[in-house]
Amino acid sequence: MIWLLALQLSVPPQQQHYDNAEADLAKMQFGPADEEVDSALRLDPNFIPALVLKARLALFAHRPDIAKSCLIKAVIVDPSSENAQFFLGMFYYLQNDFTLGITPLEKARALSPKAPLPPFYLAMSKEAMGDASSALRFYQEAEALSPEKTPQTAAILVAHGRLLYSLGKFEESIAKDQLAIEADNQSRDAFYERAKGLEHQSKYEAAAADGERALTLPELGTSDSQIHFLLGNIYLKLNKPDLAAAHLAKFRAAPQTTQR
């Protein structure tokens, strides 16, 4: 008992605040979580886990400026932190600063060669920069490192399939989407992408079924209006003008936004 108490007392206070922040976050108490992170950073301004967590909270709250400064500080304080390097690379990717993201993602990949996310974000960054061959290589690497049937695996497969679709490799693209659905049957993106592929192969009934299924899934990513637009076109080809008109009307009524 005394030993346990001593162990508890040995937890540094900044770590205690960080643990509290994690606990608050798990309960969706974002404000208190942020306060706890700040308390940890007041005690130790270079505490890497707290800097990374603060950056992630800031990203959620649409404050990329804060996220960026925390992550840059984290990689300066500890360049060997795989987490800090990866999140900085991911941050740049989310901000469309693909070139800036490559270096930290490469460092994260080198620091943790078994992790699938650094090559995944490298693949998406390379794809965005127009380097399809590098992107395909990184997608394959990410896929190989993520054999489990999880939403993460599904996201890697969907992104890979999307690139194959844009390269005109429709069979391979649909195969990736199929694997993605097997990995996560709640993946809205996977059903939407497979619907696109099936439409391209003139398999309109199956494409419509996938599109309708995608509409019922809550996952973020593909927007309702994207799916309505696709379904509108598919139903036109199926000679179902009423259904097509209904979906296209919903597409037109949806708020047009540049934010996904």
Added chain:
Amino acid sequence: MKHPLRLLAPTLGSAVRRPGPQKVIRFVAILGLLLVPVQPFLGQIPDAPAPAHRASQSTAAAGSGVSSRDGYVGDEACQGCHQEKFETYLRSAHHLASRLPSRTSINGKFTPGSNILRTSNPYLYFVMTATKEGYFQSAVAKFPPFETISRKEPFDLVIGSGRKGQTYLYWKGDALFELPVTYWTETDRWINSPGYPDGLPNFDKPIISRCLECHTTYIGSLPPPLNRFDRSSMVLGITCEKCHGPGRKHVVRNRSKIPLRPGEVGDIVNPASLSRDRQMDVCALCHAGPGTPKAPAFSFVAGGVLGQFLSLPDNAPDTPADVHAHQVQQLSSSRCFRSSSMTCTTCHDVHKPQRDVASFSEHCLTCHSIESCGRYSTMGSKILRDCVNCHMPLKQSNQIFLDTDDRQVKPQVRNHRIAIYGQNELP
């Protein structure tokens, strides 16, 4: 510059954990479809005024000022003798002001695709689910790249008849909170609850007794915090006794068939026989804004002087009152009201649903003739059923708004100041 999450902390779950007056005020200001700011609740609530301090009461039951439920019997006791009124009242918005959750009481859809509220935050959405265990709202937050956290709370109470919308509450022990997603009737879809900024997962808005004073018939309060209640004491909906006072004596006497002796004061409040001011007080409890409490919630009883329980804003006639929950002040500032003996019940029959706006015109025409209307010369008898739309136009509430899709939704509420409005003031 403060961090955004710090700025949002009051709405991110700290309202109860770290209570602050402004947080509670801001929440109450936009809670439901009837409620507005109530800062005074944050201070100590004084005891109910002693009966001796009250103005004369028209009945023995009126204005007892005691929040005990000893004399109350519930709607069922009224049904036997007042069957016709009872049946129509069951469909009224007052009766449906609060209910337990069920397939019929919740108007929002739970079918896949219709059960999702997406937000302006690309990392957050809400899902409404109906399961064998009950009805639930879940907030799902996605942290890039692949971390998901979610929080699920049950629909425990349904607030609102659904005419404009419904807000939902949940219990955490004996503390009551607002759920983050509301149903909005006009668009037939889920929307952020009043007071919740779009794009944030928040389940921690406390519900205080003044909210429930108008959305339920009764619930007993527990020691602070102010959103703690005795769940077992809850009487949902606005029931007969909210306007008629406690009915036990009345029921006992009538079941015993003991007639009132000549000169004996009745043992139940009949609002129609109250003085005009006392009649208006019955409605003003909930239709004149939140006011400043002078006594605990639920201590006012029909027939009493409301001013001894609640201090209400007294809008000058030329002050444009907000149309939400200030109907009594608006009506009181009308020439029709000031030059007649009309009350709310001149037009409203609270014992039944009244949805046909045009039909209210017949009440106007008991005093006015259509020939006296300035529009009669051009429109003729077509204006016969349009009195209300022109002289009591719909107006957007400035106190209730819901954030969604980067804009605010404001309900349209009937302006109760009866007047001649300019063309630019009409919807």
